[in-house]
Amino acid sequence: MDIDFARIPREQLESMLEAGLYVIECHRVLVKTGDTIVGELLKTEEEFFEWEHYPDDDIRDEESHSQFFYHAHSLDDRTGEHGHFHTFLRKEGMPEDIIPADVPKPEDEEPEYDDLSHLICISMNNRSLPQKLFTVNRWVTGETWYRAEDVIRMLDRFEIDHAQPSWPVNIWITCMIRLFRPQIESLIQKRDAAIAEWQKAHPGEIVYESRAEEIEVPSICDIDIDRQVAAIQTALEK
Secondary structure, three states: OOOOHHHOOHHHHHHHHHHHHHHHHHHHHHHOOOOOHHHHHHOOOOOOOOOOOEEEEEEEEOOOOEEEEEEOOOHHHOOOOOEEEEEEEOHHHOOOOOOOOOOOOOOOOOOOOOOOEEEEEEEEOOOOOEEEEEOOOHHHHOOOOOOHHHHHHHHHHOOOOOOOOOHHHHHHHHHHHHHOHHHHHHHHHHHHHHHHHHHHHOOOOOHHHOOOHHHHOOOEEEOOHHHHHHHHHHHHHO
């Protein structure tokens, strides 16, 4: 994904750089003891099962109302991927004027996560390094759907500010959202555009419940921590 770093305000670039240095530091201290981000999160688990949430009840910050979990799909579905993080913000942590989008849904639907918004997924490769960011359709997480502009406003409020079950992982995932903020914003906007385009082409269906492969992941992009930090530093120097 092409990002024009020169157009990003200096204050935001500085915040992104600070986050990037924290991300790199988390990797550095874990590598010294032969650990990884994913391994650190799973270190107390006896076994790792496909589709299960890790940890079982997700990681939640009761002050910011941020939330995340890690899981993996079946081997057939995850070529080159070990698993991915799902990140969320609950209603209590959102700006007060944000309301759910007025979108169709089954009359008998009971959301798995009431009034909770999915933010972004972080895909991890088999070396426990982040490789992609992507969005998902509503049925994937059972979330409440919010408009792209409102989800973008939620990003600054995502923070896991406690030490359990892993302080490095909590710092890392908080800072990943900040480091890749421009890409995440673009992906969320592309998510809504892809959803709208698919709905227009299939007027008789509820797009948010469609299992069509092309709309399960409405937007996705590759990421590289070192390249992102280098691009930010270059933009700041200029």
